Amino acid sequence: MAKLLRPDVNTKFHIDYDWWTDTGRDVRVVIWEHLCPECKAKHGTYADTADIDWVDSDTGEITVVDGLRYSLRECCSQRDDYITPSTTLSASIFRVLIANGNAPLSATEMHERIGKSDPRAVLRLLLGKQMRTHYGIKPILE
């Protein structure tokens, strides 16, 4: 019998890109919304992007990433106004995951990066419908 696991503040969450593919939706629509004004101007529309070879500065590993995701991570997430006190908690969670290269993070870790609210509130939001159906953010339960 598989043990029934309940997500807690240490459960890792990530953006489930397979879910986006499976539901036939384009994650770039949402990513585009979170770009800084300069990147929005540069890209024009969410559809108007090319893939980029991204080199991991630590490992030297090359991965092909979507141009929008690249901009959000390499430009917008470096800006002081990427996550501010007026950024909604749900948008902050999405932005933190993108900035982290979608490496899974727990509610506790997200809270440390966002710097407001508290881990339990972050977890409640993560388990809510909006994070699943708008952002495709899912827990990783093993």
Ligand SMILES: [Zn+2]
């Ligand atoms: Zn930008």
